[in-house]
Amino acid sequence: xxxxxxxxxxxxxxxxxxxxxxxxxxxxxxxxxxxxxxxxxxxxxxxxxxxxxxxxxxxxxxxxxxxxxxxxxxxxxxxxxxxxxxxxxxxxxxxxxxxxxxxxxxxxxxxxxxxxxxxxxxxxxxxxxxxxxxxx
Amino acid sequence: xxxxxxxxxxxxxxxxxxxxxxxxxxxxxxxxxxxxxxxxxxxxxxxxxxxxxxxxxxxxxxxxxxxxxxxxxxxxxxxxxxxxxxxxxxxxxxxxxxxxxxxxxxxxxxxxxxxxxxxxxxxxxxxxxxxxxxxxxxxxxxxxxxxxxxxxxxxxxxxxxxxxxxxxxxxxxxxxxxxxxxxxxxxxxxxxxxxxxxxxxxxxxxxxxxxxxxxxxxxxxxxxxxxxxxxxxxxxxxxxxxxxxxxxxxxxxxxxxxxxxxxxxxxxxxxxxxxxxxxxxxxxxxxxxxxxxxxxxxxxxxxxxxxxxxxxxxxxxxxxxxxxxxxxxxxxxxxxxxxxxxxxxxxxxxxxxxxxxxxxxxxxxxxxxxxxxxxxxxxxxxxxxxxxxxxxxxxxxxxxxxxxxxxxxxxxxxxxxxxxxxxxxxxxxxxxxxxxxxxxxxxxxxxxxxxxxxxxxxxxxxxxxxxxxxxxxxxxxxxxxxxxxxxxxxxxxxxxxxxxxxxxxxxxxxxxxxxxxxxxxxxxxxxxxxxxxxxxxxxxxxxxxxxxxxxxxxxxx
Numbered sequence: 083x084x085x086x087x088x089x090x091x092x093x094x095x096x097x098x099x100x101x102x103x104x105x106x107x108x109x110x111x112x113x114x115x116x117x118x119x120x121x122x123x124x125x126x127x128x129x130x131x132x133x134x135x136x137x138x139x140x141x142x143x144x145x146x147x148x149x150x151x152x153x154x155x156x157x158x159x160x161x162x163x164x165x166x167x168x169x170x171x172x173x174x175x176x177x178x179x180x181x182x183x184x185x186x187x188x189x190x191x192x193x194x195x196x197x198x199x200x201x202x203x204x205x206x207x208x209x210x211x212x213x214x215x216x217x218x
Numbered sequence: 219x220x221x222x223x224x225x226x227x228x229x230x231x232x233x234x235x236x237x238x239x240x241x242x243x244x245x246x247x248x249x250x251x252x253x254x255x256x257x258x259x260x261x262x263x264x265x266x267x268x269x270x271x272x273x274x275x276x277x278x279x280x281x282x283x284x285x286x287x288x289x290x291x292x293x294x295x296x297x298x299x300x301x302x303x304x305x306x307x308x309x310x311x312x313x314x315x316x317x318x319x320x321x322x323x324x325x326x327x328x329x330x331x332x333x334x335x336x337x338x339x340x341x342x343x344x345x346x347x348x349x350x351x352x353x354x355x356x357x358x359x360x361x362x363x364x365x366x367x368x369x370x371x372x373x374x375x376x377x378x379x380x381x382x383x384x385x386x387x388x389x390x391x392x393x394x395x396x397x398x399x400x401x402x403x404x405x406x407x408x409x410x411x412x413x414x415x416x417x418x419x420x421x422x423x424x425x426x427x428x429x430x431x432x433x434x435x436x437x438x439x440x441x442x443x444x445x446x447x448x449x450x451x452x453x454x455x456x457x458x459x460x461x462x463x464x465x466x467x468x469x470x471x472x473x474x475x476x477x478x479x480x481x482x483x484x485x486x487x488x489x490x491x492x493x494x495x496x497x498x499x500x501x502x503x504x505x506x507x508x509x510x511x512x513x514x515x516x517x518x519x520x521x522x523x524x525x526x527x528x529x530x531x532x533x534x535x536x537x538x539x540x541x542x543x544x545x546x547x548x549x550x551x552x553x554x555x556x557x558x559x560x561x562x563x564x565x566x567x568x569x570x571x572x573x574x575x576x577x578x579x580x581x582x583x584x585x586x587x588x589x590x591x592x593x594x595x596x597x598x599x600x601x602x603x604x605x606x607x608x609x610x611x612x613x614x615x616x617x618x619x620x621x622x623x624x625x626x627x628x629x630x631x632x633x634x635x636x637x638x639x640x641x642x643x644x645x646x647x648x649x650x651x652x653x654x655x656x657x658x659x660x661x662x663x664x665x666x667x668x669x670x671x672x673x674x675x676x677x678x679x680x681x682x683x684x685x686x687x688x689x690x691x692x693x694x695x696x697x698x699x700x701x702x703x704x705x706x707x708x709x710x711x712x713x714x715x716x717x718x719x720x721x722x723x724x725x726x727x728x729x730x731x732x733x734x735x736x737x738x739x740x741x742x743x744x745x746x747x748x749x750x751x752x753x754x755x756x757x758x759x760x761x762x763x764x765x766x767x768x769x770x771x772x773x774x775x
Binding site for chain 2: 121125127161162164165166167168169170171172173174175176177178179180181182185186188193194195196197198199200201
């Protein structure tokens with residue numbers, strides 16, 4: 083498909099970039115393929131509607147990759163800056179709610195006191211149904 | 219293994235222990251063939267199959283099924299897992315929703331202590347290891363009833379792991395043979411429930427009610443140690459009873475407080491495990507076993523016809539009685555798990571590690587919770603068997619009906635009759651009437667006192683057992699009269715005059731010389747005619763066994 087040619091072109095241009103390498107796989111360089119973009123788009127409901135957007139993504143990955151320059155052997159990973167904090171426990175009392183009207187004001191459409199959504203899940207056109215990328 | 223080779227086990231069977239056969243039970247121990255594959259995970263033949271379904275035809279090989287369960291139980295708490303809005307089943311739509319539940323920007327989760335306690339108690343009851351440190355994560359997916367676009371759950375490090383759940387199933391053709399099985403509890407985790415979607419197909423829209431969004435759930439993951447629908451249903455039933463005894467969840471399937479997803483695969487014993495399918499939202503106790511068995515059979519049929527099993531998600535269509543693929547699951551879901559950045563690790567303590575000077579409200583002591591654990595159903599049943607000498611399946615039946623155990627214990631308190639008599643009357647007669655009219659124990663027209671009084675009359679031999687049944691029926695139908703009053707009114711008292719009975723029997727023998735000859739000739743059934751005649755003569759007020767005794771004595775003299 084024609085998009086693949088574009089990606090390969092981009093990769094060549096970027097040159098020497100490690101891309102999606104896992105620590106355990108020093109040689110493998112997972113390219114940002116069209117399938118990956120489509121997968122990410124569906125997962126995050128974000129529209130990479132231009133080459134620029136994808137290029138930005140690749141730059142972001144490259145930027146984050148610089149973390150791998152750190153030697154973290156034998157260091158226990160931190161998961162959150164809150165690790166040393168105490169997790170507050172609330173008592174089991176009802177102190178909120180009863181504001182349906184207020185909440186529904188945020189909604190574009192409503193039926194009685196319900197929010198309204200389109201039926202089924204959020205649909206996403208398949209790759210070959212999509213418009214080709216345009217240059218913005 | 220000396221199992222007869224079978225097609226596959228467990229033709230679907232109801233797991234409720236209904237209708238205990240009355241009468242003569244010869245003292246027999248319960249075979250506790252406990253085949254536990256424990257926490258070994260998947261073994262190639264998970265369990266000893268229960269029932270021979272049919273002999274395989276020539277050239278056919280047998281199948282074994284593997285069933286694992288993911289059970290979601292709504293936590294019985296006043297407020298939600300991470301917010302202070304109320305937990306309630308029926309309320310105007312979106313009236314029990316806080317800003318956090320609606321995922322408005324700027325809101326943060328605040329963990330509800332009661333939900334943590336519920337998780338720890340459930341973990342302790344299932345013999346789990348309670349993780350002193352557990353973590354919260356975000357599980358991302360898009361659906362209209364999940365306003366945040368992610369669910370807060372515990373994927374990396376759940377609150378409890380590595381437990382076990384013991385349950386009982388009936389084996390063999392008779393209800394009375396019960397066997398204990400064990401299923402491993404892989405983990406228990408705390409997570410949020412989602413809102414509710416109401417599909418309006420007419421107007422092509424979905425209505426969203428977020429009242430349920432954010433309600434605390436306990437997800438209990440059972441290892442694939444089960445091999446058929448019946449075992450799965452029995453395990454779920456026992457879990458339900460445990461949760462209800464602990465008070466951590468009302469676990470009412472009809473109200474959506476307990477939901478079950480099943481992971482099912484089939485394989486030939488000795489070979490690797492097959493591809494599994496997930497059957498979601500099995501929300502009816504009645505159809506749980508049926509749905510699982512259907513899926514097992516579907517997979518077997520598919521494979522035997524040369525087809526393949528897809529690793530897919532299916533749901534059970536109650537009307538058609540079959541599983542159907544679920545919409546919209548193109549390929550594998552990628553939930554993009556990430557640590558919940560707004561919640562520090564959850565730390566739990568025990569008596570040895572309690573931090574000094576800490577606010578008790580902010581600290582959870584596992585040992586304290588363990589001490590306060592209510593009595594578990596298993597223990598209650600054991601006590602009943604020990605104390606009253608009843609059979610294990612009776613103890614199951616007593617615990618299987620809401621309020622029945624209490625009723626039974628109240629009768630026992632007030633009557634002098636033997637526990638075995640009480641057990642039989644409560645489980646056969648009383649329960650029988652309840653079931654016939656589809657009543658709950660709380661709706662029974664007969665009170666424990668009334669039954670106790672009736673059993674006392676029976677015990678004193680003031681009335682015969684058939685008279686007692688009559689009185690019970692009367693008690694059920696009309697109120698206001700005591701058993702004693704009814705007995706008097708209907709003249710149901712047994713003849714207490716032994717001399718009169720002797721006289722009556724003698725005269726009966728004299729009046730029917732032919733029958734006497736028959737008996738003496740050795741026809742044992744001839745005497746029944748005489749007994750019947752005497753009974754009628756006494757207007758049913760003599761006990762047939764006593765009549766028989768007297769007649770036999772007189773005949774032999």
